[in-house]
Amino acid sequence: MYLDLTEEQKLIQETARDFAKAELEPVAAGLDQGDDRTPMLANLKKLADLGFMGLNVKEQYGGTEAGVIAFSVAMTEIARACASTAVTLSVNNMVCEVIQSVGNEEQKTKYISKICSGEYAAGGFALTEPGAGSDPSSMATQAVKDGEEYVLNGSKIFISSAPYAGVFVVWAVTDRDASKGKGISCFLVEAGTPGLIVGKEEKKMGQHASATNEVIFDNCRIPTSALMGKLNDGFRIAVGELTGGRIGIGSLGLGVGLAAMDYATRYASERSQFGQKISNFQAIKWMIADGCTELEAARLLLMNAAYRKESGKSFAKEASMAKMFATEAANKACYSALQMLGGYGYTKDFPLERYARDVRITSIYEGTNEIQRVIISREILRNIN
């Protein structure tokens, strides 16, 4: 057992922290309140230049090959300043990793480097549909083979980064007669392909700078070479890749929670009421102690899941535990931190209300926490008898 970061991991953590402070923090509130996401897109390019889009991707495809622990600590640092930038980063890394793990050599060479270099601002992960959320195998989007092409029809919702994604990983039914989950395949579809329509952008509670759109496929023709992985193996791919994404989202949640707690702790040691600093009151101390303990525990769960993934061990249960625990700890920390600032916490002059809105989605996306509990208990129950 050895629980310290390596020098390289520390360096990545510091680089992320410095960048977040210098570039992300100054624009985060504006991004939250305005419609213009130009500053975020500019920052995404800079983050690509720093090597943050493919942290766990091989160098030969343009990645950094720094590992999963490095990815996790970087995500946390970015999310401390801007959750919208962080979620874009998380999805981009996940898209790169999906292509790396199931794509053929041509697909890997072509697409991963474009995301890693920032040529594509983002990659899209088009799985969810109006009728297929927690139950993705019930999807209705179809891919029908027509000569040397597949014809896609259907619609996806809640697709992050859709307006500025260069390529989408798209799941569609290729065998309607197969049993549930057995007839789904995975494709790579470039932005701008005729028939791929980026639909309305959702208005959301938080993470405003990250676009969330409907994506419609209307007789969208793609070459058969766009198939990624084996035919009808798509559901397994989706489920497998979401597991790694959970480490990203858990780390993001942790970052927002830490930002909130750091801010509120500093505030409490400056703010006076009843003739003394409010940090002298046990009511406030308790919120600090509970919040920081839970976040530290979340960090350990995340590091453990990342360590297991990096070492080639099973990590589905650990990633689900980390995602569930970290996002719930982060939600609680943001709630307490806002409470510590009192009325000021509710105003937009302080970042707490933004943290509290941004963090809410983390217990929903990348598998709701209810789905995480299904996975955790399934893994535990499988191992007895």
Added chain:
Amino acid sequence: MNFELSQDHKVLQESVRDFVNKEIKPIAMKIDEEHMIPDALVRKMADMGFLGSYLPEEYGGAGLDMLSYAIVIEEVSKACGSSGVLISAHTSLASGPIDTFGTEEQKKKWLPALNTGEKIGCILLTEPDAGSDAGAITTSYKKEGDEYIVNGSKIFITNGGYLGTGVLFATHDKSLKHKGVSAFIVDLQSPGVVILKHENKMGIRGTYTTAFALDDVRIPAENLLGQEGQGFKIAMDTLNGGRIGIASQALGIAEGAFERALAYSKERKQFGKAISELQAIQFKLADMYAKIETSKLMTYKAAWMKDAHLNYTMESAMCKMLASEAATFVTKEAIQIHGGYGFICDYEVERMYRDAKITEIYEGTNEVQRVVISKALLS
């Protein structure tokens, strides 16, 4: 970063587990019912090296590290919380401070008998009016020739009834609060050490929890531990390490209850299927397991930090708080999964629930842990 236990730690874990399954698990219910850990079991645990796990070999200890100590207590507590705390209080609260603050002569004199279990150790800190506020102790000492004369009373002394070796805290001037406190090694067979009562408790019923009157107890001057006035610092340092022991105990209790609840949920059928197929039960199992895993990581981390000579004050407070709250949560849910059977003593989870409760209270209440944690964060 490496979260794996080393081969040595895994071997230790296996051997403790085997011992526990053979020697402790079959009698855990009896220990609770009869309010007594059999002396034979204490001897066997001593022979296994459980009573001196991280103490140096030159004084008869097993020469292992803090992580090994945590593993021993965790495994023992999976079957019996009483036996777990006997080890924790003995090692962390008596042998520990003698090893850390004692002179060479003191270590040579006191540690071998503690490490072999010939003497069982305890700490005499708490008093009727000095619980969380340990600086408020009133047990007094004064020097007379080459002896200290001690008078006062001590309560809630885990392992006190063995009348073995104690680390005692007393003040020479209570108006000085914690600055007047000194620590002594005391042979509890000394004249003037009077057992007032053994407490009758909700849980960990196999351990002695003893109240003492100290009536002109004469302690040789050479038994002063550390310097005069250094007692409060010794107490705080001792409790830091002790918290890892209690966290491990709580962790073990939680794991023991979880194992039973998990097995029961697979066997028990209602509505035509195993209750483990119902989401209400699955979600309980997921939440219980996640809390256990979190506590384990934090407890091992605190132990690892102590072994690496890093400052672990905040981590030991965090692991104690997390693990004890996980233990009460998990044991409560384990009873719930068992339904009415959970309330019946035969199923053992009710005992575990009773045993778990104290872990939120002793070795510093969780309220005191929160003071420690927030102080570290605000400083």
